[in-house]
Amino acid sequence: MARDRFSTATRLRLLGEQTAARVYRSQTRRQARRSRLTGRAAFLALVVCSLVVALAYPMRQWVSQRAEIAEQQRLAAEAGERVERLRDEKARLQDDAYVRRLAREHLHYVLPGETGFTVIDPDAVRERRTDQGAADRPWYSNLWDGVDTADRTDRK
Numbered sequence: 001m002a003r004d005r006f007s008t009a010t011r012l013r014l015l016g017e018q019t020a021a022r023v024y025r026s027q028t029r030r031q032a033r034r035s036r037l038t039g040r041a042a043f044l045a046l047v048v049c050s051l052v053v054a055l056a057y058p059m060r061q062w063v064s065q066r067a068e069i070a071e072q073q074r075l076a077a078e079a080g081e082r083v084e085r086l087r088d089e090k091a092r093l094q095d096d097a098y099v100r101r102l103a104r105e106h107l108h109y110v111l112p113g114e115t116g117f118t119v120i121d122p123d124a125v126r127e128r129r130t131d132q133g134a135a136d137r138p139w140y141s142n143l144w145d146g147v148d149t150a151d152r153t154d155r156k
Contacts (some may be wrong), residue, residue, distance in 0.1 A: 092098050103109040110116040 085137075108116060108118065
């Protein structure tokens with residue numbers, strides 16, 4: 001038994017220790033890989049979050065400026081349409097027949113030799129009088145009524 005320097009129990013113990021050491025080393029390598037991967041993922045997440053935070057305000061400004069540009073373009077188009085309408089109106093006002101027609105319609109002008117008539121609708125006159133009741137009275141009555149109304153506490 002000189003050949004066996006160690007007993008079977010000792011060999012088994014050494015073999016178990018070596019196996020345990022190999023398992024421990026492989027576990028620490030896996031954990032190291034995992035921790036490196038986790039660290040990389042955390043760094044990548046930090047970079048992405050930083051980019052989102054850094055770009056959030058400029059993107060918001062860009063979107064609001066695009067909306068403002070669209071609004072200004074709409075207003076410019078409306079102004080262009082109004083300019084065209086005014087140019088058309090100016091061109092029509094250069095025509096004497098158009099000006100005469102407007103004068104007859106709006107100012108009740110008549111040509112020499114014509115007799116002008118104005119027809120008054122009695123219902124419209126009644127409505128106007130109820131709306132303008134103060135216009136039929138003297139000015140000082142309206143003034144005192146205004147002062148009395150201002151002094152009243154139960155006014156609506």
